[in-house]
Amino acid sequence: NAGVTQTPKFQVLKTGQSMTLQCAQDMNHEYMSWYRQDPGMGLRLIHYSVGAGITDQGEVPNGYNVSRSTTEDFPLRLLSAAPSQTSVYFCASRQPSAGVRQETQYFGPGTRLLVL
Amino acid sequence: KNEVEQSPQNLTAQEGEFITINCSYSVGISALHWLQQHPGGGIVSLFMLSSGKKKHGRLIATINIQEKHSSLHITASHPRDSAVYICAVSRGNYQLIWGAGTKLIIKP
Numbered sequence: 001n002a003g004v005t006q007t008p009k010f011q012v013l014k015t016g017q018s019m020t021l022q023c024a025q026d027m028n029h030e031y032m033s034w035y036r037q038d039p040g041m042g043l044r045l046i047h048y049s050v051g052a053g054i055t056d057q058g059e060v061p062n063g064y065n066v067s068r069s070t071t072e073d074f075p076l077r078l079l080s081a082a083p084s085q086t087s088v089y090f091c092a093s094r095q096p097s098a099g100v101r102q103e104t105q106y107f108g109p110g111t112r113l114l115v116l
Numbered sequence: 117k118n119e120v121e122q123s124p125q126n127l128t129a130q131e132g133e134f135i136t137i138n139c140s141y142s143v144g145i146s147a148l149h150w151l152q153q154h155p156g157g158g159i160v161s162l163f164m165l166s167s168g169k170k171k172h173g174r175l176i177a178t179i180n181i182q183e184k185h186s187s188l189h190i191t192a193s194h195p196r197d198s199a200v201y202i203c204a205v206s207r208g209n210y211q212l213i214w215g216a217g218t219k220l221i222i223k224p
Binding site: 040041042043044045048058088090092104105106107109110112 | 158211
């Protein structure tokens with residue numbers, strides 16, 4: 001299994017540009033989420049999905065859109081990039097069903113985004 | 117007040133020392149997670165606890181549900197243990213509540 005994959009690893013954008021961060025998992029997990037991580041702060045939840053066709057907002061959703069057309073893929077879209085969106089973005093997945101063991105969270109390697 | 121608090125924020129120790137990182141939470145939980153983030157950025161899940169104690173190699177995690185407290189211990193610490201250690205709690209739904217992390221540096 002590849003686990004959770006993210007592309008790209010690095011990206012530089014100009015203010016106002018749009019882009020999509022890709023995330024895919026091959027573990028058939030129901031739950032997927034996007035976090036951003038800023039210096040000195042913990043991970044903050046942007047959006048999450050509990051299954052194909054179902055998404056919801058997290059703690060810091062403004063400026064981001066998501067969709068979940070398949071179980072495997074959960075792309076994050078920046079519609080009009082702003083310098084405040086400079087951050088490291090992590091995608092994660094897990095299967096929170098019966099059994100504590102299945103709550104283990106798996107993370108992608110992260111995408112470093114710089115908005116100028 | 118944050119629902120999940122970690123201490124210390126930063127910790128520097130010499131190789132070989134016994135390390136303890138603490139996590140306190142103020143909400144009811146179904147499980148507590150310890151994760152490790154290396155300087156390269158990748159995040160790895162170390163432990164998930166709902167009670168008692170777990171051990172993996174030189175890492176030991178304990179949780180006291182009554183006191184709403186968990187500790188992560190590292191025995192015989194090594195420079196390769198240098199990383200940010202993150203505590204997070206789940207509340208039986210899909211979302212996790214995250215601590216801010218503890219930055220650990222082990223000097224040779």
